Amino acid sequence: MNIRPFDYSDADYELYVRLSNAVYPDQPRTLEALRHFDATKGPGEIAQTFFIEQAGQAVGWFAFMTPRFNPLSGQLEVEWGLLPGHEPLSEALWGALERELARHRPGALVTRVREDWPQAAFYMARGFEVYDRMWPSTLDLGRFDPAPFQRPLPESIRIGTLADLDYHSEAVQRRYYALVTALLRDVPSAQPVELWPFELWQERSMKDKNLIPEANFIAFEGEAMVGVSQLWRSPRPQTLQTGLTGVLPSHRRRGIALALKLRALEYARQQGYRYVRTNNHQVNRPMLALNEALGFEKGPAQLHLKKSLFVKEEL
Numbered sequence: 435m436n437i438r439p440f441d442y443s444d445a446d447y448e449l450y451v452r453l454s455n456a457v458y459p460d461q462p463r464t465l466e467a468l469r470h471f472d473a474t475k476g477p478g479e480i481a482q483t484f485f486i487e488q489a490g491q492a493v494g495w496f497a498f499m500t501p502r503f504n505p506l507s508g509q510l511e512v513e514w515g516l517l518p519g520h521e522p523l524s525e526a527l528w529g530a531l532e533r534e535l536a537r538h539r540p541g542a543l544v545t546r547v548r549e550d551w552p553q554a555a556f557y558m559a560r561g562f563e564v565y566d567r568m569w570p571s572t573l574d575l576g577r578f579d580p581a582p583f584q585r586p587l588p589e590s591i592r593i594g595t596l597a598d599l600d601y602h603s604e605a606v607q608r609r610y611y612a613l614v615t616a617l618l619r620d621v622p623s624a625q626p627v628e629l630w631p632f633e634l635w636q637e638r639s640m641k642d643k644n645l646i647p648e649a650n651f652i653a654f655e656g657e658a659m660v661g662v663s664q665l666w667r668s669p670r671p672q673t674l675q676t677g678l679t680g681v682l683p684s685h686r687r688r689g690i691a692l693a694l695k696l697r698a699l700e701y702a703r704q705q706g707y708r709y710v711r712t713n714n715h716q717v718n719r720p721m722l723a724l725n726e727a728l729g730f731e732k733g734p735a736q737l738h739l740k741k742s743l744f745v746k747e748e749l
């Protein structure tokens with residue numbers, strides 16, 4: 435078994451996408467998303483990928499990185515995969531990953547894995563523990579009837595989209611960022627939430643090719659933004675992916691999130707999409723209740739695993 439670092443060439447990007455999609459076909463990756471990920475690395479963030487080769491052929495990879503969606507200090511997120519038939523290399527791969535990781539002296543490793551995949555047991559056997567769970571769920575628009583859900587919004591509330599605003603201007607982006615970050619802080623989650631600074635958010639979200647300004651639905655009260663529901667382009671066929679949905683605490687339980695989601699579903703239907711997907715923390719009862727009522731159907735849970743490490747010299 436030979437190990438070599440990812441060299442950032444076009445060929446290596448293509449190889450990574452090919453391997454990843456062969457091992458995890460239900461979590462499709464695109465070249466564009468990988469390049470965007472690398473191009474928007476934050477200051478001081480770590481991201482390294484290595485290929486596993488046998489007889490000169492890449493048969494797997496491992497990678498570790500500063501967690502993108504919650505970059506908590508001291509944590510590194512790990513991932514790996516081996517093509518079918520090469521699973522016996524997993525022990526050696528893990529040993530190599532640990533050696534490469536050690537130079538960065540992480541305080542904890544985190545990863546995400548589907549509950550029904552063999553990797554879940556692999557991680558548990560190596561001291562990882564479940565600290566959070568998320569449910570992906572999907573609504574089939576072919577079977578969705580919005581009529582029973584329609585109800586009037588409070589008179590002071592109007593729904594628009596990011597595309598209605600001058601969203602390239604920093605002033606609008608800062609207002610949107612303020613809303614999004616206030617709501618993200620409020621999403622029930624098992625770990626503290628570390629938010630991206632404005633400039634990184636601008637690069638990662640506003641310049642993401644998967645951003646659809648017309649499908650970022652915003653609830654306004656006068657000029658104030660009080661709620662949001664976002665749809666993003668997805669590598670899954672016929673599918674749009676839900677991003678953040680949220681309503682400021684002062685405006686909850688008045689049907690605003692429901693109205694935002696209905697607008698988003700109507701947009702998806704009008705654009706010819708068949709499915710809308712979403713991901714929710716299993717502890718997020720309010721959001722789950724809303725999605726369950728609309729008819730989203732859950733898939734196998736995604737486990738969030740963590741292993742705390744300590745540095746021996748510091749004992």
Ligand SMILES: CC(C)(COP(=O)(O)OP(=O)(O)OC[C@H]1O[C@@H](n2cnc3c(N)ncnc32)[C@H](O)[C@@H]1OP(=O)(O)O)[C@@H](O)C(=O)NCCC(=O)NCCS
Pocket residue numbers: 617618620621622677678679680681682685686687688689690691692693718719720721723724727
């Ligand atoms: C989840 C959230 C978006 C709901 O917003 P909202 O505008 O209050 O929701 P609505 O008024 O449209 O509620 C619609 C339905 O959802 C369900 N629901 C909403 N909040 C609920 C709660 N706290 N508990 C149980 N069910 C709830 C109910 O079925 C409700 O209908 P009802 O009021 O007739 O009972 C809001 O609580 C929120 O912003 N939470 C923090 C951010 C977050 O966690 N977002 C999801 C992660 S992406």
